[in-house]
Amino acid sequence: MRPVLLALALLVAGASNAFAQSAYDPKPWLDDLAQMKHAFSTGYANFEWAVFDHEVDLSALFADTQERIESANSDADARAAFDRLIRRLGDGHTELHWPAHKAAAANANTRPLPCAGFDPARAARPLAAYANGYVPIETPQSGAFPIGIITSGHTRVGVIKIKLFHPSFRPAYCTAALAALAIPPDKPCDDACSDKIDDWTQARLNEDFITQVKALEEAKIDTLLVDVADNGGGSEWADAAARMLTTIRLVSPRYGFVRGPHWVKKWTDLANNLRKAIESAAPKDREMLFGYAEEAAAKVYTAAKPCDSSPLWEKKLPACSWLGEGLYQTGFLASADPETLRGKPWAPLVFIPMEYQYTEGLWRGPLIVLVDGGAGSSSERFAYELQSNHAALIMGEPTAGAVGGHTDGGTSTTLTHSGAVLVLPDVCDLPEGGRYATGGVVPDLLVGFHKGDGPHLRAEAFLAKLPEALGKVKYLLKSKS
Numbered sequence: 001m002r003p004v005l006l007a008l009a010l011l012v013a014g015a016s017n018a019f020a021q022s023a024y025d026p027k028p029w030l031d032d033l034a035q036m037k038h039a040f041s042t043g044y045a046n047f048e049w050a051v052f053d054h055e056v057d058l059s060a061l062f063a064d065t066q067e068r069i070e071s072a073n074s075d076a077d078a079r080a081a082f083d084r085l086i087r088r089l090g091d092g093h094t095e096l097h098w099p100a101h102k103a104a105a106a107n108a109n110t111r112p113l114p115c116a117g118f119d120p121a122r123a124a125r126p127l128a129a130y131a132n133g134y135v136p137i138e139t140p141q142s143g144a145f146p147i148g149i150i151t152s153g154h155t156r157v158g159v160i161k162i163k164l165f166h167p168s169f170r171p172a173y174c175t176a177a178l179a180a181l182a183i184p185p186d187k188p189c190d191d192a193c194s195d196k197i198d199d200w201t202q203a204r205l206n207e208d209f210i211t212q213v214k215a216l217e218e219a220k221i222d223t224l225l226v227d228v229a230d231n232g233g234g235s236e237w238a239d240a241a242a243r244m245l246t247t248i249r250l251v252s253p254r255y256g257f258v259r260g261p262h263w264v265k266k267w268t269d270l271a272n273n274l275r276k277a278i279e280s281a282a283p284k285d286r287e288m289l290f291g292y293a294e295e296a297a298a299k300v301y302t303a304a305k306p307c308d309s310s311p312l313w314e315k316k317l318p319a320c321s322w323l324g325e326g327l328y329q330t331g332f333l334a335s336a337d338p339e340t341l342r343g344k345p346w347a348p349l350v351f352i353p354m355e356y357q358y359t360e361g362l363w364r365g366p367l368i369v370l371v372d373g374g375a376g377s378s379s380e381r382f383a384y385e386l387q388s389n390h391a392a393l394i395m396g397e398p399t400a401g402a403v404g405g406h407t408d409g410g411t412s413t414t415l416t417h418s419g420a421v422l423v424l425p426d427v428c429d430l431p432e433g434g435r436y437a438t439g440g441v442v443p444d445l446l447v448g449f450h451k452g453d454g455p456h457l458r459a460e461a462f463l464a465k466l467p468e469a470l471g472k473v474k475y476l477l478k479s480k481s
Contacts, residue, residue, distance in 0.1 A: 028417035029069045029078040036082075036422055037062055039413040041309045045258040045428040046091055048322050051312055054090065059313045061088055082420070092376050093405045093425035098418070111188030114197055115174035118167075126161035126227040127370060130459035134159070139215055141208040144170050147216055152466045157368075158221030160212055165234025165241065165378040167201035177201050202237060206356045209241060213362055223366040223470060229396060233377025233405070239330050240358040242382050246391040247361040249337070252330040253388065254430040256323030262411045262426050263303035263324065270349065271296035277346035285344070292332055292350055299326055323428060329381060366473045367392040370462065371441060372449060376400035383441045384429075393473040394443040395465060401440030445469050 040047070040058070050056045068081035079098065086096050128134050128150045136148040146161045167173040177200040178185050183193060216224060226245065243250055257263045274293035278286050307320040328334040333351045338360055341347035347354035369383050369392050380399045386392035405425050413422045447465045449458050 024072060024074050024078075026069050026072060026078065029072075029075075029081075030066065032415040032417045032420070033062065033066060033069060033082075035413065035415055039411075039422055039424060041313075042306065043258050043260050043262070043411045043413075043424050043426065044094075045256065045323060045425045046093065047309060047312050048317070049428065050089065050091060051315055056089060057315070058089075061085055079418070082418075090401075091425070092400050093410070093423075095423040097421040097423065099420065111190055113187070114178060114183055114185060114189035114193060115171055118171040118174045119169065120171055124161065124163050124230060125455075126159045127229055127455060127459050127462055128157075128159045128225070128227065130455045131463045137215060137219060139212065141211050141215075143172065144205065144208045145212040147212050149216075149219060149221060150463075150466075152463075152470055155222045155470050156220065157223045157225050157466070157470070158216035158219060159225045159227060160209075160216060161227045162209075162231055162241070162379070162382075164231055165238040165382065167198075167205040168234075170201075170205075173201040173204055176204065202235065202356065206237065206240065206358065210244070210359070210362060213244065217363065221365075223368060223473065224363050225368040225370060226392075227370045228375050228379040228382060229370050229372040230374035231376075231379035232374070233379055235378060236330075236352045237356055238378035238382040239385065240353040240356040242385050242391075243338070243353060243360050244358050244362040245367055246386065246389075247364050248389050248391040249335050249360070250385050250389045250391065251335045252328045252385060254325065254334075255327050255329050256321075256325055256428050256430045257303065257327070258411065258424075258426045258428075259303050259306055259324055260411065262408075264300055266407065267296050267299040267303055271300065274346070274349055277349060281344075281346060285346075289346060289350075295326065295332070299324065302326070323430070325430065329385070329429070366470075366476075368469055368473055369394050371396040371399050371443060373397055373400055375441075377405050380441050387441060387444065390476060393445065393469055393476055394441060395445040395462075395469045396443050396447050397449045398442050399440040445472055 044050075047058075050058060062085070065081050065085045068084070069078045072078045072081065082096060086094060126146055126148065129136065129146065129148060131150060134148050134150045136142070136146065139147070145163075148159050150157050150159060163169045174197060175185075177183070177197045181196055181200060183189070183197065189197070213224070224245065239250075239252065257266075271293050274289050274296060278289045278293070281289055302324040307318055307322050309318065309322070311318045312322070330336075331348075331350055331352045336351045336354075338354065338358065341351060341354050344354075367386065369386060371379070371383050371394060375383065375396075376399060380401075383392075383394050383399065387394045405427060406423065407427055409423075411424050411426045413424075414420070415422065445465060445468060448461045450461075453461075
């Protein structure tokens with residue numbers, strides 16, 4: 001064969017090989033889909049909500065995704081089919097994270113730098129700040145919790161914005177933590193390191209919030225308005241923050257946990273920690289702690305015993321309880337007097353808000369909470385707890401419907417072919433009055449927010465409804481007295 005023809009033949013052969021290597025094969029993607037369906041079948045806490053309240057036909061959704069993968073022309077099309085499934089499901093706590101380029105991922109350091117998770121892009125002003133008549137109050141803590149006053153008639157309304165129920169919205173917190181804890185900012189941070197930073201910054205977040213509430217009280221406000229609009233959630237600090245804003249001893253809703261290894265470990269660890277706490281506890285507390293340890297140990301068996309999800313795929317209730325029960329949003333106790341638990345190292349094991357130095361009833365006057373469709377997860381827990389205990393008037397628009405969520409990162413599954421990480425919620429609020437709280441919080445007073453409106457138009461709508469909200473919150477106070 002002539003050299004030119006040989007070269008041409010080799011070029012064509014090389015192109016054919018490259019095409020063969022890059023040709024789309026649906027089978028690995030279908031394997032990933034089957035793996036994904038198995039994860040839903042064994043570890044999706046919101047399964048009953050999705051089927052009966054959200055009314056999603058999960059069987060049809062997975063079947064449609066399978067058809068899209070089989071008829072796809074490329075890996076990009078297959079990936080789009082997975083993304084569409086997550087969107088159509090519409091569960092704010094169900095996520096699919098696609099990996100970075102495999103070569104980059106292989107070379108990346110497995111441990112992030114200590115402040116990698118702190119994102120200033122989440123910063124926000126209170127909606128009232130865009131309304132006429134709003135007067136900001138500047139303090140050293142205003143970068144974390146902006147505060148101000150807006151007057152409606154003869155009522156001085158103090159406003160505080162909670163951007164997130166976690167300190168990660170404020171990189172300055174992390175920088176201060178590194179200095180206080182002598183942690184190098186340029187070296188990878190393992191789990192123990194991250195826990196130290198989280199504990200320090202959460203405590204600082206709590207202190208700054210208390211300072212700002214007191215600053216508003218000193219400004220002689222009549223009513224407090226807490227703005228959690230567009231607050232995507234955060235941590236259990238939401239339960240402590242809610243208890244600081246009312247004199248009513250809040251009662252938390254019941255929680256259900258997903259059966260499987262995730263909660264087997266959690267209950268096992270809790271039982272062991274409670275038994276360890278007994279050793280140094282006061283004699284009068286030991287019997288109580290022993291009872292909780294025994295209860296946690298019993299829940300290990302509940303978590304380990306699976307419930308067949310087959311009926312749920314057919315829109316039927318299973319014969320067993322899909323979720324394990326036996327705890328509240330706040331732990332073993334739905335409600336507690338923090339003063340009786342103060343100073344006891346084991347207190348957070350039975351009542352989670354005791355992780356934070358909170359004072360019940362820090363604010364004792366009328367309370368309004370502003371929510372919108374961007375409020376989800378912990379911010380919904382915050383609003384729901386106050387609303388269900390008749391401790392605050394909720395105004396705005398229905399929230400995102402992402403109550404429940406992930407404990408210790410939730411339950412994750414890495415799909416074998418694509419490397420995508422599926423994260424499913426492992427806890428869910430149990431139904432109250434036949435309805436899952438996962439459907440979101442419906443405000444007591446709806447505000448006419450419109451999709452696409454900027455903050456000034458939304459502020460106008462809020463301001464127009466503020467007098468009505470003040471009248472309703474006064475009636476709420478009278479009905480409680």
